[in-house]
Amino acid sequence: MDTAERLIESTRELLWERGYTGTSPKAIQQHAGAGQGSMYHHFSGKPDLALTAMRRSAQELVAQADARMSGDGTAVERVSAYLLRERDALRGCRVGRMAMDPDVIDSPELRQPVRETFAWLRGRLAEIVAEGVAAGEFDTALDPRDTAAMITAVVQGGYVLARAEGSQEPFDRAVRGAVALLAARAPGK
Template sequence: MSTQERLVESARALLWERGYVGTSPKAIQQHAGAGQGSMYHHFAGKRELALAAIRRTAEQLRATADAQLSAPGTAAQRITRYLRRERDVQRGCPIGRLTQDPDVMADPVLREPVEQTFDWLHTRLAEVLATGRDEGELDPGLDPRATAAMIVAVLQGGYVLARAAGEDDPFDQAVTGVLALLTRPAPTR
């Protein structure tokens, strides 16, 4: 791995763990095993390196989610696969955690990839849900956009509840609950 890659990967790990303010250039350099000159050779400063790290995290999250949401199966199977995938629940979502970082949210440039990732996820889930509804798999009255927003909110809230409890169970319960709502039979009229 090149020095530039080590710096980006180190910034990603530290941003997830410590947030923007808690991640100093020196900590990134130490984590990457790179000198100050190397960091400033590749990046103008902490903000530029943080932006590269946030963008990389966002790209990887989108790629992982898209692979699960595009795989064969029904809409419910694809969404279940996405929600039940292996994840480090106690660490939370690396993009979701950035929304709690006031310095990231106050900086439009750093905030942009966070917003774009959530917008992408919302849109992608809505597409899968609309397909399921249109193919008769899901309730014909289902609102794909509203349901996608609920899924994203449950996922992010599940992380918060699990971190607060110090165990994964609240996350698992939240996912189980949203999947039960999504796949329940439509009421007969």
């Protein structure tokens, strides 16, 4: 792994762990084993490096989520596969975490990958819910876009509960609660 690559991966880890405000160029350099000059040779500064790292994390998240949601199975199964995917809830979401960072949210450039990620997630889930409604799996009273937002929110909020409690449990309960509610919505049940 070359120096630029190590800097990006180090930034990804530190942004995950400490957020944007809590991550300094110096900490990134030490984690990457690179000097000051090296970092400023490859990147114009902290925002540039953070943006590169965030874009990569965003792409990774989309790819992983898409793999869960676009496989075989009914709509309920695919949504459940997304919700029940194993996650280390105490570490949180690499992308969602950025939404609480004022320096990220206040910068249109830095916010863009975060915005796009969640816009895509909500849109993709809404398609699947709509397919489920069309297939008779879900009650026609369910609004696909509202339901998709709810599903996305449960995961992100689950991280908050888990970190507050210092335990994975509230996260698992939240997603199980959502799956139970969704799975029972078949009109025939």
